[in-house]
Amino acid sequence: MLHIKCPHCGMRSQNEFSYGGDATVKRPELNKEVIDQEWDNFVYNRVSPRGKHLELWQHLSGCRQWIKVERDTATHEIFNTYKANEEIA
């Protein structure tokens, strides 16, 4: 069982959250010509890293907000959590 610190509500159980996938994927820019490979990368292709990874989670049974979680995929250690619109250096 993980405990995730929601940036809005505080420390909560993983039970209240729903996993939302890779948070590093960027949508191709609007009004720009996009090649098939770029769409494939945006829609389908994902890396499966071992170690630190930035993920999207939704606090579904809490404040219902999407958040970003920096988690180690091997140890499950959570380093940081951010609001969905927060830019991460």
Add this chain to the structure above:
Amino acid sequence: MSSLSALVNVHEKGQFGDFEGKDDKNLLSITESTNLLIVQIVQYKSSSLSLDNMQIDGLNLRDNPSLVSSNDSTRILWNGPRNWLLVSNKHDLLKEIEQKFNENEFAVTDISHSKAIIEIEGKEAKEILKKGCPFNFGELEKNQCLNSTYNGMSVTIDMLNDDPDKFRIFGLRSFGESLYHSITDASLEFGYIAK
């Protein structure tokens, strides 16, 4: 038109569980709250309106996590960023809310009939909640609220009092009977009065 409460088919009055030999005054009590006005108020992301001068029944909407603003008749629960749940026994507040909160800035939804509400009171009330909810109730204080799950069902829990502990648990009406059974099953160990 008459309305049926969410728990009318399951909420049976009486004493249950391990109540024998215990003083009625100290026994855990479980009641169903009915006839409350429940309004969800959401401020749109595009809205930049200040909430400082916006009051409902003399209470401000405050964007502080877990905070409940309250007076004798009304409680405003923080439900998420720019999202509140107003619970009141004054039904005429709905008109006031609709007038004050214009539809370009806020979504106001009357959800009075979509919730099942259980109130539990007694010194073991936190123990009952701990049995099904992963939240750390050791840190919850009077006039704080939270959204979480109870045996997998999404609930909103409002702490009304701390002497003795008193909680109001809101669940979706369709889950009301399951939620009621979960709460009463957890209470059998201590004995309880259903009022």
